[in-house]
């Protein structure tokens with residue numbers, strides 16, 4: 001469903017150029033469960049933002065479900081982002097003036113769901129990430145790992161067919177991490193596609209394939225039998 | 228050097244009360260190397276902010292180097308925070324409009340160091356965390372793990388005798404994590420005190436003592452031989 005070829009990303013900083021991605025080829029099929037790993041600064045988040053249609057590559061081809069992303073207009077891209085892709089940001093990217101409930105509800109508002117149906121679905125995912133008694137807290141009234149779980153709930157709420165999760169367990173203790181990984185496994189078992197950045201080897205063991213980046217290129221791409 | 232007794236912290240949220248800490252007793256001596264662990268939401272960051280004199284407890288005693296914190300004025304607390312304690316925040320807490328260099332330099336500006344001496348010391352710690360070629364980048368021009376390392380460099384720059392680090396490796400790959408842990412070990416070997424929150428068991432193995440929290444109380448406090 002996703003095919004990228006020759007993807008590069010160059011950040012221009014004054015007269016300095018940062019080559020974050022130096023030619024990435026990757027093919028991801030429906031219902032794959034993929035981990036992206038690599039050193040800090042190797043280009044993982046940059047790749048995730050391009051895959052999630054949140055940023056454009058400097059060059060290269062991006063084919064999404066048979067259609068060329070470069071030929072889509074803003075509306076089509078927004079529709080893919082809202083309907084098909086759930087994104088868990090590395091820095092959570094929550095609205096600071098909104099409660100956990102309102103942050104999770106936002107994708108359903110964009111999708112035009114009625115408010116009655118929305119409240120059922122929002123509380124369902126908030127319960128699933130273990131934040132039932134924190135739904136009315138704002139981000140600065142939550143712990144780091146609780147904020148991270150709000151970001152995970154928001155990514156799942158509209159039942160997207162692709163989940164892109166950038167370091168989803170970075171602030172979670174082992175037990176809470178494991179509960180999140182079980183939740184993600186359930187989503188995967190329903191036929192959805194999971195692409196996850198992680199630096200934790202024991203989290204990567206849930207995945208069926210590991211792509212390792214270094215300095216903006218793919219070092220290795222290996223299939224594995226998950227635990 | 229640090230002794231706390233009966234420390235509680237209650238967050239008031241409208242008519243809801245969140246008991247983040249429910250009576251914590253802890254004694255930390257000079258040159259200890261302590262890990263604080265526990266589930267997400269168990270009160271680790273709340274405890275760290277109180278230990279770092281960044282927040283006040285709801286009740287209880289806090290004795291810092293023989294003096295009662297509650298009897299200190301704003302200036303004395305600011306001096307302790309600037310001279311004696313280096314704090315690595317879980318959410319990094321960097322100034323978004325300042326470069327990595329300017330963020331790391333800030334404690335030295337507060338301490339009144341001359342600009343010539345400052346630039347040597349700032350580049351020394353920036354080199355130590357592996358960000359020499361990112362010193363002029365702003366936080367949104369850095370990767371997640373690079374932002375985390377700026378926060379670590381800032382905490383170390385004024386050579387404080389106590390380092391409080393809240394999840395310092397949450398966004399770092401194993402190799403970069405290991406380099407940071409070696410750096411922290413060097414600081415410890417110079418006689419300084421390290422208090423670190425972590426959820427990663429292999430990071431906790433560097434520590435000499437592990438305090439486990441659950442629901443705002445200490446579950447266990449065990450000494451161990453570090454790796």
Ligand SMILES: Nc1ncnc2c1ncn2[C@@H]1O[C@H](COP(=O)(O)OP(=O)(O)OP(=O)(O)O)[C@@H](O)[C@H]1O
Pocket residue numbers: 134137140141142143144145146171172173238239240245246247265266267268269270271272273274317
């Ligand atoms: N400003 C606040 N207002 C209300 N509740 C708060 C506030 N800050 C924290 N809390 C609550 O206090 C509890 C403890 O939070 P704390 O940040 O200390 O947890 P933590 O152990 O650091 O968790 P994590 O591992 O997820 O970072 C959490 O349940 C959180 O929701």
Ligand SMILES: Nc1ncnc2c1ncn2[C@@H]1O[C@H](COP(=O)(O)OP(=O)(O)OP(=O)(O)O)[C@@H](O)[C@H]1O
Pocket residue numbers: 011012013018019020038039040041042043044045046047090361364367368369370371372373398399400
């Ligand atoms: N807006 C930007 N401007 C300039 N350079 C940038 C920008 N964003 C990222 N970079 C640089 O691009 C490189 C790749 O960043 P990226 O965030 O993709 O890394 P990463 O693999 O996700 O790292 P981490 O594991 O630390 O999160 C980094 O060296 C970073 O400094």
Ligand SMILES: [Mg+2]
Pocket residue numbers: 044045046090166370371372
């Ligand atoms: Mg990243």
Ligand SMILES: [Mg+2]
Pocket residue numbers: 143144145271272273317393
């Ligand atoms: Mg915390």
